[in-house]
Every structure is written in structure tokens, then in C-alpha cells.
Amino acid sequence: MYRIFSRIRYQASLQTKFLVTSVLLLLIVLGCFIVYVNWLVLPPLKERTEQDMLATAVQVSDRLDSYIESQNQLSQRILAGREIFKLLSAGHQPLHTVEGLALNRKLKDIMFQAAGPSLNIRDMTIFDLSGTLMASFIGYEDSPSTLAPVLRDKERPGEWNQSGYTLVRQPSGVVSFIRAIINQNGDVFGYLAVQLDQSYLQQPAAGVADGEVLVLDQEARIIAASQPDLAARLSHGLMRPAEGSGMYTDGTDNIIAYYKSPGTTWTTYVVKPKQSVLGPVNSVKYMSILLLTSLMIFSFIYIYFSTKNLLLPVRKLRSQILRINYSNMKVKVDSRSPNNELVMLSEAFQELMERLQQSMDREKLALHEEVKARNSALQAQISPHFIHNVLYLISIAAQEGKNDAVTDMCKHLSDSLRYIVSSPYEHVTLTEELQHTSHYLSLVSRHYEEDLEWEMDTDESAGLIMLPRLVIQPFVENCIEHAFSDVDPPWHIRIRVRLYNGIWAIEIFDNGLGFDQEKMKEIMAKVQGFDSDFPAGEKPDDRPGIGNMGIVNTVHRLKLMYRNRLFFNMYNNQDRGATVQIIASLTKDFY
Numbered sequence: 001m002y003r004i005f006s007r008i009r010y011q012a013s014l015q016t017k018f019l020v021t022s023v024l025l026l027l028i029v030l031g032c033f034i035v036y037v038n039w040l041v042l043p044p045l046k047e048r049t050e051q052d053m054l055a056t057a058v059q060v061s062d063r064l065d066s067y068i069e070s071q072n073q074l075s076q077r078i079l080a081g082r083e084i085f086k087l088l089s090a091g092h093q094p095l096h097t098v099e100g101l102a103l104n105r106k107l108k109d110i111m112f113q114a115a116g117p118s119l120n121i122r123d124m125t126i127f128d129l130s131g132t133l134m135a136s137f138i139g140y141e142d143s144p145s146t147l148a149p150v151l152r153d154k155e156r157p158g159e160w161n162q163s164g165y166t167l168v169r170q171p172s173g174v175v176s177f178i179r180a181i182i183n184q185n186g187d188v189f190g191y192l193a194v195q196l197d198q199s200y201l202q203q204p205a206a207g208v209a210d211g212e213v214l215v216l217d218q219e220a221r222i223i224a225a226s227q228p229d230l231a232a233r234l235s236h237g238l239m240r241p242a243e244g245s246g247m248y249t250d251g252t253d254n255i256i257a258y259y260k261s262p263g264t265t266w267t268t269y270v271v272k273p274k275q276s277v278l279g280p281v282n283s284v285k286y287m288s289i290l291l292l293t294s295l296m297i298f299s300f301i302y303i304y305f306s307t308k309n310l311l312l313p314v315r316k317l318r319s320q321i322l323r324i325n326y327s328n329m330k331v332k333v334d335s336r337s338p339n340n341e342l343v344m345l346s347e348a349f350q351e352l353m354e355r356l357q358q359s360m361d362r363e364k365l366a367l368h369e370e371v372k373a374r375n376s377a378l379q380a381q382i383s384p385h386f387i388h389n390v391l392y393l394i395s396i397a398a399q400e401g402k403n404d405a406v407t408d409m410c411k412h413l414s415d416s417l418r419y420i421v422s423s424p425y426e427h428v429t430l431t432e433e434l435q436h437t438s439h440y441l442s443l444v445s446r447h448y449e450e451d452l453e454w455e456m457d458t459d460e461s462a463g464l465i466m467l468p469r470l471v472i473q474p475f476v477e478n479c480i481e482h483a484f485s486d487v488d489p490p491w492h493i494r495i496r497v498r499l500y501n502g503i504w505a506i507e508i509f510d511n512g513l514g515f516d517q518e519k520m521k522e523i524m525a526k527v528q529g530f531d532s533d534f535p536a537g538e539k540p541d542d543r544p545g546i547g548n549m550g551i552v553n554t555v556h557r558l559k560l561m562y563r564n565r566l567f568f569n570m571y572n573n574q575d576r577g578a579t580v581q582i583i584a585s586l587t588k589d590f591y
Contacts, residue, residue, distance in 0.1 A: 022303045026296045045485050050247055053211060053257040053270045058245070061211055061261045061268040063204035064224070068264055071121065071177040071194045071586025072165060077114040078192060079181060084110055084126075088181060088189035107135035122174060126181070129190055140195075142172040147191055150178060154388050167264060168222055174203065214238075230271070241267055249274060249372075262403035309526045390416070390440075393447050405446050412439040420469065421459045426436040427561065430465035430497060430506075434458060437495070438474045444480055451489035452480070461499035464586070475508045475580050478551065481577065506582040514572035526552045526567055551580075558582065 061558045078084060087107060111124050115137065123540060124137035131147035150168050165179035177194040205213040205224040212228050215223040220240070238256070239248060246261040253274040260267045390413050399504075419428075419436045425482035436454055445452045484491040494509040515523075555568050567583040 006082055017306045019300075019303055023296075026299055028291045033292055034289060037285055040284060043319060045427045050257070053255065053272060054245060054259065055245060055488050056208055056211065056213075057257045057259040057268045057270040060204040060208060060215065061259050061266070064201065064215065064266065064268070065261055065263050067120075067196070067200055068167070068177065071196065072179075074114055074124075074194065074331055075123075075165065075177070075192050078110060079183075081110065084181060085183055085187075085189050088126075088128065088134075092130075092134060104135045108137060111135070111137045120197060120200055122197045124195070125193045126583075127191040127193065129188065131191065134190070136289045142170075142174070143195065144170055144176070144193065145243070147178065147193065151191075167217070167266075169217060169219075170195075174198065175217075175223065176253060192296060195281055205477070208270070211270045214269045214271065215556050216267050216269070223266055238269060387413075387417070397446060402446075409443050409446055412443050415439050416443075428469055430458075430462040430467055430504075433467050433469070433472050434462060434495070434497070436470070437476055440473050441476065441493070448480075448489075448491070452491050452493070454493040454495075456495045456497075458495070458497040459499075461504070462497050464495075464499065465504045466561075468561055471554050471558055471582075472506065472508070474551065479508070479510040479512060483510045483514070485513070488514050502586045503583060504586065508580045509573070509577060511577040514576070516577040520572075523551055523570070527555045555582075558584070 081269045087110075088102055090103065090274070093103050094451070095104060097103060107126050111126070115121070115124065121137075123140050123143050125133060125143060127147045128134055131151050133143075133145045136143055150166075165177055168176045168178055169174055175196045175198075177191055177196060180188050181190045181192055201215075201224045205215060205226045208226060213224070213226040213232055215225070216238075217223055220238075238250075241258050242262050243260075244262070245257075247257045248253065249255055254271050255274050256272075257270045258267055315454070316460045391410070393412065394406060394409050397409060416436055416439045421437075438456065441452075441454050445454070472495065476495075479493050480491075492509075492511045496507045496509070498505050550559040551570075555566075558566055558568075562584045565587075567581075568579065569581040569583075572578050
């Protein structure tokens with residue numbers, strides 16, 4: 001047997017040996033992964049899933065306790081005043097008498113002052129020592145008219161002594177919060193009953209997506225449920241908890257987590273089918289096996305063809321690599337195959353990498369020069385347009401004989417021209433750009449007088465942000481020329497700048513007509529279709545030409561600088577006007 005395997009081992013090809021070794025390694029990896037998943041991954045996942053169910057039960061119970069505690073605080077506000085003890089000490093007065101009506105009105109005022117405008121209860125009533133109704137906050141027909149049955153219950157005083165209040169379910173199904181009206185000396189003057197709003201009791205159970213929720217009181221009556229028929233379906237599987245919390249499986253393969261509140265003594269159950277709980281765990285196991293099996297089959301096929309192609313004459317590949325240059329990517333393959341091909345292949349590949357590095361350096365330099373030329377060309381589109389508009393405004397002011405205004409406008413224009421023509425291909429700070437925009441708005445406001453209002457909300461961080469020149473003015477100019485055309489003054493423009501954690505944002509608001517939806521889609525399509533990182537010689541068809549102006553031109557200039565670290569958005573405000581957002585990162589890790 002050893003001779004047979006020895007003969008097979010020495011007669012097998014290199015491809016067969018490599019393939020068999022790789023398959024064995026993949027089988028070992030698959031086995032180790034399955035053991036790892038079953039022993040180390042699945043048990044904690046199962047335990048965490050069950051803990052999530054118990055945490056859900058605790059969360060629902062805590063929300064109900066918070067609601068009950070809010071009623072306790074409400075009752076404390078009523079007992080905080082001494083007036084209620086004086087009113088109740090007078091005893092019960094018939095409502096048809098003047099004294100009874102006055103007493104009822106005063107008690108309602110006390111309840112209203114304690115409840116406030118945000119009412120989260122159904123009703124609130126006050127009873128005397130015998131349990132007779134004295135005053136009701138709202139006065140529903142099904143509200144209890146007496147507390148005599150509760151007061152006769154021998155178990156209730158014990159509950160009051162421990163918690164200060166008791167929870168009673170009325171015959172109508174409404175749960176009431178009842179406590180004695182007692183002063184600091186321990187003297188009881190009456191009783192306060194707060195009828196809880198069923199919708200507030202239902203909210204914690206209805207808002208849980210992970211499983212079905214059921215809340216029962218001490219007598220196993222429903223307080224809240226995620227589904228109306230839940231109690232009927234689970235009536236045989238629910239256990240009365242001996243401990244505060246726990247989990248068990250009923251006879252219908254449901255996993256049930258329960259938690260008994262120490263305050264209300266209500267028990268919250270979270271029910272979920274066993275298959276649903278363990279389904280994700282089993283899915284992880286089956287998907288892991290399927291994934292590893294698929295990976296093994298794919299690796300087997302890949303290794304087979306890779307080794308087959310790898311053992312072709314290396315001389316052909318070496319000859320092809322040595323003859324590749326930047327201008328000739330298609331060469332004829334030489335079929336000669338000398339010895340020691342791997343060493344020769346390494347030397348040829350190293351030489352190829354050096355030539356490629358030189359070619360990439362030349363390409364990067366050429367692309368950098370092209371980007372600078374494109375940026376200067378795009379900026380040149382804006383400058384003449386701006387100068388034309390400003391000279392037109394100055395001519396109007398001169399015709400109207402406003403000499404002081406002409407002088408001031410010429411000064412602003414001089415500052416703007418100095419800003420435009422000084423090194424136009426260099427970037428500037430946002431502070432300089434905002435100052436130039438301020439000059440422009442000062443010039444324009446001369447024409448519109450008090451109809452145009454503008455403000456800038458910025459801080460010292462604007463000096464850290466670098467921008468191409470003339471990127472804010474086009475958006476402001478668009479507001480003045482288009483947004484306010486059919487809108488009555490005053491017209492308002494606001495520019496806001498923020499910098500946080502290396503992300504800066506510029507927002508430009510106006511109260512004009514807003515953008516036309518079709519026009520806005522067209523602009524965003526042009527902006528999103530632009531990409532400055534195209535290969536040399538392959539320029540996209542939608543690059544901005546010399547004839548394009550405005551928003552698209554400006555965003556393209558920003559993208560030439562920030563590439564994929566820039567986010568641009570424009571939308572119409574809900575009430576009036578539109579907003580333009582420009583967000584970018586000072587660092588490279590933006591997306």
C-alpha cells in the first residue's frame with residue numbers, strides 16, 4: 001500500500017498536488033469553522049436573544065410603573081395643600097345645596113390645579129371616609145359612585161400600608177389608582193381615586209415589535225395586551241411567577257419571558273414562538289455551512305484553473321511584460337521558454353513597475369495642470385458677468401445723481417475687482433469670499449434700497465476653510481435675479497456658515513419663489529453627473545462648457561477642488577423660498 005501511494009505521489013503533476021493540498025486545507029478550515037460556530041458563536045447568540053426578551057418584559061413593566069408613579073405624584077400634589085383637609089373635614093354636603101355646590105367646585109379646582117393642562121388620566125374623583133362620592137374632575141357616567149366595596153376588602157389596607165396606594169379594577173374594566181387622603185399626623189379625611197387612561201396602559205404593550213406582550217394584574221386579569229385574543233390563546237400556558245422574573249417554555253413551543261413589578265405587582269409576559277427565537281440562531285448555523293461549502297467549491301474550481309494557467313510557459317509572460325510600454329499595450333507573445341523562469345519573471349515585473357511609475361507621475365502632472373486650466377476657465381465665466389451687472393448699477397445711480405452712492409459703489413467695485421484679478425487660480429479663505437459677497441450685496445442694495453435685506457451668520461472658523469474664488473456670489477445673484485422676480489418685498493437673503501469636527505457647511509436661504517421642480521432636477525442631474533477624476537483622453541460629454549453659467553458652473557469648480565469630499569443640495573422651504581447647501585470635509589475621509 002505504501003508503494004502504491006508513493007508511486008502516485010511521485011507520478012502526480014504539480015497541479016494535482018497543489019489541488020489536493022488546497023482541498024484538504026479547505027476541508028480543515030470548514031471543519032474548524034463549524035466547530036467554532038456551534039461551540040462559541042451559537043450559545044452566546046441564543047442566550048443574548050433570550051435576554052433581549054427578558055429585557056423587553058422589564059422595559060414594558062418599567063414604562064407602566066412610570067405611568068403609575070406619575071399618578072402617585074399627582075396625588076401627592078393634591079395632598080400637599082392643606083385646603084383639601086379643611087374641605088373634607090366639613091363632611092359630606094348634598095350637591096343640591098349651596099354649601100354642597102361650593103364644596104364640589106373647590107374640590108374640582110384643587111384637582112384641576114394638580115392635574116394641569118396635560119391630562120394623561122381618564123378621570124379623578126374624591127370620596128369621603130365612608131366612600132361616598134363628593135366631587136369628580138370630569139364626571140363620566142361609568143365612574144364609581146362609591147368606594148364601599150374597596151374599603152370592605154380586608155386585603156386592601158395591607159397594600160395601602162406598604163405602598164400608600166392600591167390599584168383596583170372597576171366592574172367597567174377601568175383600572176383605578178386609589179389612595180387615602182391623609183395628613184402628616186396620620187389622620188384620614190377621605191380617599192382619592194384616579195381612573196387610568198387605557199390608551200396609556202396599552203402603549204407599552206403595543207409599541208413592542210419583538211414578540212407579543214401581555215400584562216396581568218394580581219388576579220390574572222388583563223391590564224394591557226399587544227393583541228386582543230392573546231390571553232385566550234395563552235390561558236393554559238401562562239404560569240404564576242414564583243420569582244420576580246424568569247423564562248420558560250409552554251406546551252405549545254412558545255418561549256415566555258415574565259417580569260413581576262415590585263411596585264404594581266403586575267406581571268408582564270413577552271411571548272415568542274420557539275422557532276422564531278431560535279430561527280436566527282439556526283439561520284446563522286445553516287448560512288455558515290452553506291457559505292463555507294460554496295466557498296470551498298468556488299475555491300476548488302478557482303484553484304484548478306489558476307494552477308492550470310500558472311503552469312503555462314512562463315517565458316511567454318516574461319517576453320510580453322518586457323515589451324510593454326506606455327505607448328504600446330499590445331505586443332506579440334514570444335513562445336520561447338528558457339530555464340529559471342520565475343527569477344526572470346520577477347526581474348521583468350520589477351522593470352515593468354518602474355516604467356509604470358514613471359508613466360503615472362507624468363500623467364498626474366498633466367492632469368494637475370489640466371485641472372488648474374479648467375478651474376481658471378470656469379472662474380473666467382463669472383467675472384465678466386459680475387462686472388457687467390455692477391457697472392450697470394453704477395450707471396443707474398449716476399443717472400439719478402446719487403454722487404455719494406456712486407463713490408461708495410466704485411469703492412466696492414474696486415475692492416471686488418482687486419479680489420477677482422489677483423491670482424485667480426489660487427484658492428482663498430471663506431472669510432475673503434464672504435467679504436467679497438458683502439461688497440456685491442452692498443452694491444446691489446443701492447439699487448433695491450430698503451426692499452433687499454441680507455445678513456451673514458458666521459464665526460472665526462471661516463478663516464480655516466479654503467475655496468475657489470467667486471463661489472458664493474452666483475447663488476446670491478441667482479436669488480436677486482430669479483427668486484424675487486414675482487415676489488413682493490421685502491426680500492431677505494441669509495448666509496450661514498458652520499464648522500464642526502472637520503466638516504464645514506454653507507447654507508444660503510431666501511424668501512423668494514423657490515426653484516421650479518423640473519429645473520431643480522435638471523441642475524442636480526448635471527451636478528451629480530460631473531466627475532473631475534476622469535482618465536486622460538476620456539472627457540465626459542456633460543462637462544461644463546464655456547457657455548454655461550450659474551449654479552452648475554460654481555459646483556463644478558468646487559468639485560475640482562474637493563472631489564468626492566463635497567456634498568451639494570438644493571430644496572424649497574416649506575413655507576417660502578429656497579435653500580442651497582454646500583457641505584465638505586477638510587479631511588479626506590468624508591464618505
